[in-house]
Amino acid sequence: MLLSFLYPPLYASLLALAALLLLPAHNRFLSLGVQVLSFVSILFSGIYLIIYQFTGSGIDESVLFHLIYLLDIQLILKHGLPFIVYSLFVFIVLGVVAKIIKSRRANHGKVTAKRPRLLYAALGPVLVSISFFSVVAHPVVWDCKNLFVRYYINESELLEKHIEPLSVKAVAPKSFIYIYAESLERTYFDDELFPGLVPQLANLIDQRGMSIEGIKQIPMTNWTIAGMTASQCGIPLAAFQENRNEFGLVRDFLPGVDCLGDVLGQNSYRLSYLGGADLSFGGKGTFYKTHGFTDVKGLEELREIYGPAIPVSKWGVYDDQLLDHAYHSLTDLNKSKDRYGYVLLTLDTHSPEGFPSPSCGSTAYQDGNSGLLNAVHCADSTLSEFLMKILNDPAFSDTVVVLASDHLAMANDAGLIAQSENRENLWVAFNTGVTGVVKRKGTTLDIAPTFMGLLGYKVEKFGLGVSLNKGVSTPTLLERYGEERLGDMVLSSKVALWELWTK
Numbered sequence: 001m002l003l004s005f006l007y008p009p010l011y012a013s014l015l016a017l018a019a020l021l022l023l024p025a026h027n028r029f030l031s032l033g034v035q036v037l038s039f040v041s042i043l044f045s046g047i048y049l050i051i052y053q054f055t056g057s058g059i060d061e062s063v064l065f066h067l068i069y070l071l072d073i074q075l076i077l078k079h080g081l082p083f084i085v086y087s088l089f090v091f092i093v094l095g096v097v098a099k100i101i102k103s104r105r106a107n108h109g110k111v112t113a114k115r116p117r118l119l120y121a122a123l124g125p126v127l128v129s130i131s132f133f134s135v136v137a138h139p140v141v142w143d144c145k146n147l148f149v150r151y152y153i154n155e156s157e158l159l160e161k162h163i164e165p166l167s168v169k170a171v172a173p174k175s176f177i178y179i180y181a182e183s184l185e186r187t188y189f190d191d192e193l194f195p196g197l198v199p200q201l202a203n204l205i206d207q208r209g210m211s212i213e214g215i216k217q218i219p220m221t222n223w224t225i226a227g228m229t230a231s232q233c234g235i236p237l238a239a240f241q242e243n244r245n246e247f248g249l250v251r252d253f254l255p256g257v258d259c260l261g262d263v264l265g266q267n268s269y270r271l272s273y274l275g276g277a278d279l280s281f282g283g284k285g286t287f288y289k290t291h292g293f294t295d296v297k298g299l300e301e302l303r304e305i306y307g308p309a310i311p312v313s314k315w316g317v318y319d320d321q322l323l324d325h326a327y328h329s330l331t332d333l334n335k336s337k338d339r340y341g342y343v344l345l346t347l348d349t350h351s352p353e354g355f356p357s358p359s360c361g362s363t364a365y366q367d368g369n370s371g372l373l374n375a376v377h378c379a380d381s382t383l384s385e386f387l388m389k390i391l392n393d394p395a396f397s398d399t400v401v402v403l404a405s406d407h408l409a410m411a412n413d414a415g416l417i418a419q420s421e422n423r424e425n426l427w428v429a430f431n432t433g434v435t436g437v438v439k440r441k442g443t444t445l446d447i448a449p450t451f452m453g454l455l456g457y458k459v460e461k462f463g464l465g466v467s468l469n470k471g472v473s474t475p476t477l478l479e480r481y482g483e484e485r486l487g488d489m490v491l492s493s494k495v496a497l498w499e500l501w502t503k
Helices: 004-022 028-055 061-069 073-079 081-106 108-114 117-136 139-151 157-162 199-208 224-233 260-266 281-290 299-306 319-335 371-391 444-455 477-481 483-491 494-501
Strands: 176-181 209-216 270-275 295-297 340-345 400-405 427-430 436-443
Touching: 004 028, 004 117, 028 061, 028 117, 028 139, 061 224, 157 483, 157 494, 176 224, 176 371, 176 444, 199 209, 199 371, 209 444, 224 260, 224 281, 224 444, 260 270, 260 340, 260 444, 270 281, 270 319, 281 295, 295 299, 299 319, 319 340, 319 371, 371 400, 400 444, 427 444, 436 444, 436 477, 477 483
Parallel strands: 176 340, 176 400, 209 436, 270 295, 270 340
Antiparallel strands: 209 427, 400 427
16 A cells, blocks of 8 residues: 555656656657656655565664665565566666657657647656656655764764663573564553454463563664664664675674673573574574574574475464474473573564464454454464463473563554554563563663563663663663653664774
8 A cells, every 4th residue: 555655756756757658848858857757756666665564664774774784685585576576667667668758759840830839848847847856755765864864963972871881790590581572562462452362372471471561662673683682782773883794794793792692601501592584684693693692593494404395484484383493492401401591583473464373274363354463363372382381391490481572563454553652562571480560661772681680680781771670760761861852862873882883
């Protein structure tokens, strides 16, 4: 569906081209200008619509991040196919239009007498103006302009006032399992908005979980690797560091920043990561390998284990297969006496329409019209089954288990509105000895110190994050500044964050 803010520039470009086809301009250079500008606008529209399917907010820092760091041909072919097809279509149409206009111009002398010369004199400049408007007023141009402007603002208040040397003291460290459930935000648990959508998870959380409510999303934490960076390193992901290998991909990921993996690795944890997507997508593999994880598996590694016929969706291995592999791996890990940490990323609930696991069959939510809600309803079964096996096994009784969203859902067919003030991230911990709800105004930056506190470490601040656990009175950044001001401060601190990374 076309977005309303695309209508004026898109309609303007189509109008200019249609007029040019019906009544070719007398000046060939003006005619060429109209063609080029109009097709640039049309191409921009296609780009914007495709990007919006991923971000839900147009061209933002997540798009810039992937372009700067992860522009490799395999990923383009896998995830950029709609853009490639659209671009080819636009250029083919451009060639056809140019040929028609050239043919009409060849016959122009035969019909000039029948048409007012004044019309020819005015047509070219008017159409050029219309097509020029269709480009400069396009959301692509304005989004890029905003990114460019923010890039050159260097506000360092956040780092100067709120980042302190990391102080961590081990008290009684525990092993952990941390599940990033793709886009599984707290909003889905609102029974008034989505009655009966996640009944099993909701019941499990109510009975056995320690749930933190009030975790908002701020800029540069709103895609998977950015959400992981925020929750494990306590900083937003500023995408401006040059650190590539000969293939154009990053060698290291935030090498100048201490994250959970670095701290826990130094405390004799055996750290593993498992995700159903290719490790190169989003730089997740490099991130975990840079920060203390020794066992890192993604799509290709799972294919080596289960064979090339392993069922996959557009994004990677389905959650039912992924969780089954995770359970067997955790059972083996738990047999040793070593402390371990196991991070898991699911995929089925990926926007915009979700990809339910095959084990869910034809299970649908209500009338089944929303693919994403069907996938969330399926995830309610697969995730709750996995969690129950872990939580009911005495061997894991001293293992902290976390279920969390990596970020809020992007553009989707579930009716979630990106600008809604009511949307929050999900974060629930099990086996902590504490149950119930903790209400604090925080962001995903605050998860790292909160999580470490539950693992048995004495830590109040981590990066820009503050512990949300009971007994910690230090205000979070969200409590200090409010959501709007904090968002502006984060976006204006890119250069300072970049410099922090390279120290």
